[in-house]
Amino acid sequence: MTALKLQNSLTRKKEDFKPIDPAHVRLYACGPTVYNFAHIGNARMAVVFDLLADLLRSLYPKVTYVSNITDIDDKIIAAARETGRPCDEITCKYADIYNRDMAALGVKTPDVQPRATTHIPQMIALIETLIAKGHAYEGQGHVLFNVPSFPAYGGLSGRSRDDQIAGARVEVAPYKRDPADFVLWKPSTPEQPGWDSPWGRGRPGWHIECSAMAQEHLGLPFDIHGGGADLKFPHHENEIAQSCCAQGQLKDLSAFAKFWVHNGFVTVNTQKMAKSEGNTRLVHDLLQQYDGETLRLALLSAQYSQPLDWTENLLQQTQKTLERLYQSLRELADITPEKNSDQHDNPILEALCDDLNTPKAIAALGHLARKAAQTRAPFDKAALLAGANLLGVLQQDADAWLGYGQPANDVDAAKIENLLQQRQDARKAKNFARADEIRQELTEMGIAIEDTPSGAVWKKL
RNA sequence: GGCGCGGUGGCAGAGUGGCCAUGCAGAGGACUGCAAAUCCUCGUACCCGGGUUCGAUUCCCGGCCGUGCCUCCA
Numbered sequence: 001m002t003a004l005k006l007q008n009s010l011t012r013k014k015e016d017f018k019p020i021d022p023a024h025v026r027l028y029a030c031g032p033t034v035y036n037f038a039h040i041g042n043a044r045m046a047v048v049f050d051l052l053a054d055l056l057r058s059l060y061p062k063v064t065y066v067s068n069i070t071d072i073d074d075k076i077i078a079a080a081r082e083t084g085r086p087c088d089e090i091t092c093k094y095a096d097i098y099n100r101d102m103a104a105l106g107v108k109t110p111d112v113q114p115r116a117t118t119h120i121p122q123m124i125a126l127i128e129t130l131i132a133k134g135h136a137y138e139g140q141g142h143v144l145f146n147v148p149s150f151p152a153y154g155g156l157s158g159r160s161r162d163d164q165i166a167g168a169r170v171e172v173a174p175y176k177r178d179p180a181d182f183v184l185w186k187p188s189t190p191e192q193p194g195w196d197s198p199w200g201r202g203r204p205g206w207h208i209e210c211s212a213m214a215q216e217h218l219g220l221p222f223d224i225h226g227g228g229a230d231l232k233f234p235h236h237e238n239e240i241a242q243s244c245c246a247q248g249q250l251k252d253l254s255a256f257a258k259f260w261v262h263n264g265f266v267t268v269n270t271q272k273m274a275k276s277e278g279n280t281r282l283v284h285d286l287l288q289q290y291d292g293e294t295l296r297l298a299l300l301s302a303q304y305s306q307p308l309d310w311t312e313n314l315l316q317q318t319q320k321t322l323e324r325l326y327q328s329l330r331e332l333a334d335i336t337p338e339k340n341s342d343q344h345d346n347p348i349l350e351a352l353c354d355d356l357n358t359p360k361a362i363a364a365l366g367h368l369a370r371k372a373a374q375t376r377a378p379f380d381k382a383a384l385l386a387g388a389n390l391l392g393v394l395q396q397d398a399d400a401w402l403g404y405g406q407p408a409n410d411v412d413a414a415k416i417e418n419l420l421q422q423r424q425d426a427r428k429a430k431n432f433a434r435a436d437e438i439r440q441e442l443t444e445m446g447i448a449i450e451d452t453p454s455g456a457v458w459k460k461l
Numbered sequence: 462g463g464c465g466c467g468g469u470g471g472c473a474g475a476g477u478g479g480c481c482a483u484g485c486a487g488a489g490g491a492c493u494g495c496a497a498a499u500c501c502u503c504g505u506a507c508c509c510g511g512g513u514u515c516g517a518u519u520c521c522c523g524g525c526c527g528u529g530c531c532u533c534c535a
Contacts, residue, residue, distance in 0.1 A: 012465095032535070041535045048535095075533070158464050159531070206533090228535030233464090235534095264466090265529070274534075301484085302474065307467080307528075317473065317485040324484085327498065351475095359475045363483035373499070432494055439496075450497045459497095 002345070002353040004059060006224070007305060009232060009260035010156055010253060014355055019223050020258065024062045026218040027053055028257065030210055030227035030235070031113070033070040034094035035079040038101050040281040040299070040310055041228070041266045041273055047296055048263045048304045048356070049226050050107040051392065055352050058390065066217045067110040068210060069095050072117050072203055077192055087193050088117075101283040104292035105299075106392040112217045116209040120195045123204045123212040126246055127184045135245040139175030141187035141200050147180040150241045155253045156260060157233035182238055184208050207238035211246070214239075214257070220247060225257035229264055229305075236260065264307045266299075273310070281310055291401070293393050294319045300358040300391065321362075322393065323402065328369040329384070330398040337385055338378035348387035361391060403460035407447075416447055420456055423449070 004017040019025045029049040032042045046067075053065035071091035080087045099109060116123075127143055130136035135149045147153050147161050154160045161180045183205035188194030194201040214222065220243060227236060240256050249255035265272070268279045286295055298318040302308040347368070351361035365387050372380035388394035399405060407413045419438050426434040439449055446461045 030535080033533095039535080043535085045535045073533090157530080160463095229465095230530065230534055233531065263535070265535075267528090270528090272529085305466090306474090309473085311473090313485085314473065320486090321484050331499070357475070359473090359483075363475070366483055370500090427494080430494080436495065448497070451493075451495095452498085 002059075002350050004055070004353045005355050006259055006261055007355050008258075009262050010258075015259070017223075017259065019060065020221065022060060024064065025056050025060045025224075026222035027056065027063065027065045027224045027226070028210070028214045028218060028222060029065070029067045029110075029225070030231055031067040031069050031110075032098055033073050033075060034091045034098060035073070035076045036094060037282040037284045038094075038098045039273065040283060040286065040295075042098070043102065043105055043107075043283050043295065044266050044299050044304075044308065045226075045228050045263055046102045046107045047105055047299045047392075050102075051300070051352070051358070052224070052226070052261070052356060053108075053110070054390065054392070055349075055356070058349065059353075064112065064218060065110045066112040066114065066214065068213050069098070069113055069115045070206075070209060071095065071115045072193060072209075073206065091115075091117075097284065101287065104287050105283070105296045106292060106395060107296075114213045114217060116204065116213070117193075119209065119213050119216060120204065122216050123208045124185075124195075124197050126208060126212050126215070126242065128198065129246045130184065130242065133245060133248065135241075136184055137177065138199055139177075141202065142173075142175050142183055143185040143199055144176060144181040145184050145238065145242060145245075146177060147182070147241065148178050150245050150250065152244070152251055152253055153180075153241055154237060156237050156240055159233055159237070182207065182234065184242070207235055208242060210235075211239050211242040211256075215243065221255055222257055224259040224261055226261040226263070229262040232260075232262055263304045264302075267307055267309045269311055270309055286315075290315055290319065291322075293395065294322055297322055297362070297391075297393050300362065303359060304356050321366075325365065325369055325388070325394055326396075326398045326401045328373045329394060330402065330404075331373055332376065332381050332384075333398065335372075335376055335378055335381045337382035339382050346383065346386055346390070348390050352390065358391070361387070365391065365393075404457055406460040416442065416445075416458055420449065420458060424456065 005014050006017050007014045027049070029045065032038060049065070049067065053063060056063045072087070076087050076091060079090055083090065127136060130145065131138070131143065136143055136145050185197060185199055185202050185204055187200055187202040192203070194203050214225070225236070240253055243256035244250065244253065247255055267273060268281060271277060271279055273279055273281065283295070294315060298314050299308065301314065301318060347364040348361045351357045351364050354360065365384070368380070368384040368387050372384045385394070407416065419442055423435050423438040426438065442449055442458065443461070447458050448461050449456050449458050
């Protein structure tokens with residue numbers, strides 16, 4: 001069996017993946033805060049870890065993939081104030097949209113998709129443990145994690161406590177013992193969402209939810225923790241601090257998660273995508289114009305840890321690539337796929353096992369498509385389909401995807417068939433001028449004709 | 462300032478100490494009444510300067526350029 005290698009942010013090395021328990025692999029990835037439509041950066045994270053979860057499933061008997069939804073956060077509160085809608089209405093709405101958009105990209109719902117607001121007791125318990133062990137303290141209704149109490153702090157990002165405060169942009173609040181300390185719990189005003197706690201009515205800080213939910217649904221330590229590269233610091237660093245300290249593990253940063261995997265950022269025309277730049281690309285909008293598979297393949301066109309530049313050109317190239325793949329599938333429509341007995345070494349599986357090398361995998365898919373087209377062998381078709389499944393593409397009907405037999409807007413199929421018949425007659429009579437005239441007529445209707453040995457077929461342009 | 466990443470053909474994007482990435486675009490050919498689709502073939506690609514080596518795009522050193530994080534962010 002091919003061995004999986006992953007770039008581990010914690011050790012900064014590409015390592016062989018060895019599960020803690022080969023009978024049950026456990027994966028966690030930080031999901032979105034739901035206060036707006038998902039953008040293509042959110043989608044990259046979702047697609048990458050969906051792919052990783054799938055890969056693990058093909059390698060191990062049981063995999064649990066947990067990815068959270070953050071539904072309590074100051075940005076959500078701000079959105080509620082702006083729109084005049086309650087927080088839970090906003091979070092339900094956008095969580096729903098998120099899941100629908102991701103489904104369109106072929107992303108399966110994670111095995112567990114926990115929400116922060118349904119894990120408040122677990123967070124409170126975790127905070128109490130941290131206080132009891134001397135890693136956290138209360139001040140003016142806040143509870144803070146005391147960074148100097150964890151000497152190993154900063155090991156993931158390679159940043160020391162001093163580095164963190166050197167920027168001097170961390171909030172220096174009067175209730176902090178150390179400038180680097182971060183909030184575990186904060187008080188809520190009566191109109192803000194809040195929960196009763198030993199420290200009064202309040203709400204959790206950002207980092208504690210992931211520590212609590214990962215522990216609740218996976219147990220500690222677990223195998224792989226993922227998320228966007230920007231989360232490495234401070235979010236993931238703080239998660240490690242909380243979870244390690246709560247377990248009394250002051251030295252071993254891998255006592256929370258063994259492997260840390262970070263996906264790179266998406267830029268738009270080489271510019272950072274940010275609300276402030278006004279260049280966010282929403283999945284919801286892109287789906288109006290492109291098929292979900294096109295977006296998925298475009299997101300996988302660069303290896304996950306590399307930056308990915310999102311451009312119109314990328315989408316068009318990707319769409320063409322997909323068209324060609326579907327075309328080869330169409331040529332093989334009459335072949336019944338059949339697995340070959342010695343088909344263990346799937347080149348796409350092999351590429352993905354090399355730190356999720358999706359460009360290599362896509363290249364391999366191209367090879368398989370060509371090979372299958374040449375040999376028309378049942379096992380070559382099976383290999384192509386197996387590879388495509390692994391990548392989550394070519395999941396649709398080829399004819400439909402390519403537009404064969406699909407009438408264009410306000411053109412009915414009967415009319416097309418009629419013209420096609422007339423053209424056939426003209427061709428039979430060697431009246432090619434008339435045949436070309438009909439072709440032109442159909443082109444203007446948005447219909448293309450292709451002559452095949454078994455007669456003419458048409459498709460939507 | 463601290464930590465990190467990257468510079469590969471027209472574009473996207475892998476990879477390797479000596480031979481092929483792949484896709485898109487482009488050129489030629491087969492096929493076709495024409496076309497489309499498909500198949501075949503093709504392009505003297507690896508930022509600059511040193512070093513190691515029989516041989517470096519690939520390893521080492523230096524430089525130039527670009528970029529991410531350090532503040533909410535996928």
